[in-house]
Amino acid sequence: MAGVLAGCQPQDRTSSPTAMKTNEPSLAATNTPTVVKTDEEWRRLLTPEQYRVLREAGTERPFGPAYEEFKKQGTGTYVCGGCGVELFSSKEKFDSHCGWPSFYDPANAKNVTTRDDSTLGMKRTEVLCAQCGGHLGHVFKGEGYPTPTDQRYCINGVSLKFVPANETNKAKAGP
Ligand SMILES: [Zn+2]
Numbered sequence: 001m002a003g004v005l006a007g008c009q010p011q012d013r014t015s016s017p018t019a020m021k022t023n024e025p026s027l028a029a030t031n032t033p034t035v036v037k038t039d040e041e042w043r044r045l046l047t048p049e050q051y052r053v054l055r056e057a058g059t060e061r062p063f064g065p066a067y068e069e070f071k072k073q074g075t076g077t078y079v080c081g082g083c084g085v086e087l088f089s090s091k092e093k094f095d096s097h098c099g100w101p102s103f104y105d106p107a108n109a110k111n112v113t114t115r116d117d118s119t120l121g122m123k124r125t126e127v128l129c130a131q132c133g134g135h136l137g138h139v140f141k142g143e144g145y146p147t148p149t150d151q152r153y154c155i156n157g158v159s160l161k162f163v164p165a166n167e168t169n170k171a172k173a174g175p
């Protein structure tokens with residue numbers, strides 16, 4: 001019988017010289033997201049509207065359903081809709097009548113980062129989640145609101161998830 005397959009010879013190439021070393025240029029040392037997911041993972045995780053805002057820097061329409069919800073929410077914490085890290089709290093929430101959730105300060109500044117944004121022919125400061133890099137909205141200064149910082153973190157409601165205070169404080173129930 002001729003032609004017996006002579007295959008199945010393991011072709012190990014262990015002798016290849018120095019494995020290629022990819023010296024990636026160090027990405028910006030600061031503000032590098034620690035939660036990194038593929039596009040596909042984000043699409044699975046987020047609603048289409050959340051994906052459009054958080055991952056594509058979109059803007060929800062003003063006075064939308066997320067804003068209506070926001071106005072009704074009481075004491076609690078606002079966490080990132082993408083990765084769940086604490087971003088804002090109801091203590092810094094104020095009514096700016098602009099149609100989007102507004103805060104005058106982040107609850108935990110290290111989780112919120114900013115960068116210059118000159119899209120749409122405007123000079124604005126974009127607000128992002130420091131942990132996953134998700135787009136949250138923009139921050140405006142000096143508009144004259146009677147708040148301690150005179151800043152307005154104008155945040156898309158769909159970028160946030162509200163955690164009511166009575167859920168976070170459960171562990172601290174009294175004697
Ligand atoms: Zn995040």
